[in-house]
Amino acid sequence: MTVSGPEARAQGREGPPSPRRHRDDRVRPRIRRRPARGRRPVPRGRGHGPDAAPGGTGRGQGARGGRGHPRRLSRGAGLPDDPDRHTRLPSVAGGGGRVRHAPLRAGVTVLALLAASACSADRAPGSEATVASGDPAACPGEVLDVVVSVAAWSDVVRRLGGDCATVTTIAASPAGVPDDVVPADRAAFAAADLVVLNGARYDRWAVRALEASDGDPVVMTAADVADDDAARPGPQLWYAPDVVPAVAEAVTRELAALSPDAAPYFDAQHTAWTAELQPYLAAVAALREGSAGHTCATTLTAWGPMARAVDLADATPSGFRRSLRSGSEPAPEDVEAFETALRAGDVDVLVHDGAAEGTTADRLRDIAEDAGVPVVEMTAFPPDDDGFVDWQVTQLAAVAEALAEEG
Template identity: 30%
Template sequence: MNRRTLPALSLVAVAGLALAGCAASGDDAGAAEGGSVSVVASTSVYADLASSVFGDAADVTAIVDSPSVDPHEYEATAQDQLAVTEADLAIFNGGGYDAYMEQLVEAGEVEHSVMAVEYNHDYPDAEVDGHEHSDEEADADDHAEGEAEHDHAEDEGDGHTEAEHADETEHDHAEGEDGHNHVEGFNEHVWYDPHTMIHVVEAIADEASELIPDEADAFAQNAADLTERLEGLEAGLADIEADHAGATVAFTEPVGGYLTTAAGLEDVTAEGFAEAVEHGQEVAPATLLEATTALEGGEVDVFVVNPQTAGPETDAVVEAAETGGVPIVEFTETIPDGDDYVTWMQANVDALAAALGE
């Protein structure tokens, strides 16, 4: 029996979790006999990507699939636990974002798991493409510094971090008021980086091929088709960067940060504002004043609002943006009804371009 554990960065996010299972193959694979495997994802984002790769070979469901639900605040149910326990593959974001899913996976027995944060270059000590980045490479890849280079041809590789490195990788976690672990200083909304999702799609295809070896070629083709669409998103972001590099953006909450960085925009959000909103904490009066003043005073070119984390402070900054004539763009946590991941993200790219005066 070939046992597999979560990659090192996954083990960090799920402290003490040793998630292991049998790699299905041949007659042992459920899909070989029943024609389908069960895939459960934390949100509609990862469920949609998995559905695109698996096609009809898997039953894919999402724990959180409503745009009106904030995954940060979601509390899992007994039905959710049953779904995850019976799953052949569980997919979640990690980095403290979907802690409910990490808890469900920890409590259940899942054969395989994929985690998105480990494929993002900004994650502390992230290993992408099978090697750990040096300080120089990390600086080159640091989205927060505005260096968004997306050359997929140079990033070929399975992106997996082997479990034996788990003991070598330690990250500081700060616990928010919602009780969910959060990686300090890290924006966990990695699905807003199409390049990271390219790596995730590759990883899902690898997992699918282990579960259903006979369909490996089909999975690889599905992944290639999806990757081509994701690369189209990158091209659109490059166009925005060519036209608006250096334009300023502010946020009510960190969602969308990777997308705007890839578009060459400078984040000028008042320090501490977005983080407080994200974790349901009260925004300091001085911070709120700084945020509203910047919006009213013409210091911000576009304002990104997450409608799923609304409150008095966000209402105040939205009003300030309207007063200052700052274009407002809404970026949600999950896929709106009627869209898939790529059409949703393309709409976000288009909205950003329009707000900046394409």
């Protein structure tokens, strides 16, 4: 873990107030404090949990079209009118299996990639989709085309699919989250066997892309797996430790149903990934144990589900929280309430959006540092060179360290 003075924030969009801008997405979580006069902050080594621990879970036997199976998207299906409800994909009658023609699928994939290349000019710089290709020679069954809406779920899906899945990530970084559908998105969705969405109205643009595409993929949303918990404090479900293993199990079940010959392979991938997830679950448990009697405040909307999961009391003013979730400018009285809480010692740690920049964000961070409140910088999506587990373990360890120093 690194202790440092002010430095450039990184990583992209997470949905904060409007004065923020975003930089490169390679920020690392760190605890920031205002150094004493005449002294420069001294770096520390970065702490991680163990790389892996033994373990594994069994999977339910999901059959295509059976109970709990993701529903297909009907053409022209609209979004719910109620803005507080999670995105739900309506069912279509008679959901049976599809006939596979491998040469045709390969052709469709090539056409989709060509379309994506041709249409990349429709996207903002740095927002092109990324593709991790499967290996037909190493896969015991059919290599599936999987599209993931946002990179926060991408590493999980890639690890589960392994050689038997070509995984296309549409929004490969927070800066690349699109505001609307572009032809490249429709081409990727049209070629997909399985689409993995976050849901909870976080990636509504992906639902629109699915509606506009000519494909017929199986669609799975993390919000459906999470059982539509209306009390969850944010739509970023990859920050909810109860949802992550459930999504992994659901993805594995659908991969096995779509490529039955590779089902034992997907089962082995899931078992291995579940073992690798143990340091993350252990870090969550350790933070929950150390959070008793402590408070946090945040400028990172994504942190809400994790704060709730570890029983860390959220001292962020409610009006400021609402502005974060809506992406609107916080009211002056909400900013003032935030500043007062920091100066009064009502906050033990400030979880700060490492991508945030602007007058409000900078002022809150500086006030926290001046008041002796540790500031842990986090990001909404994992950096490019980190997998999900390493990214989350590092961030959770930073918060645990900050709370331990507070006593």
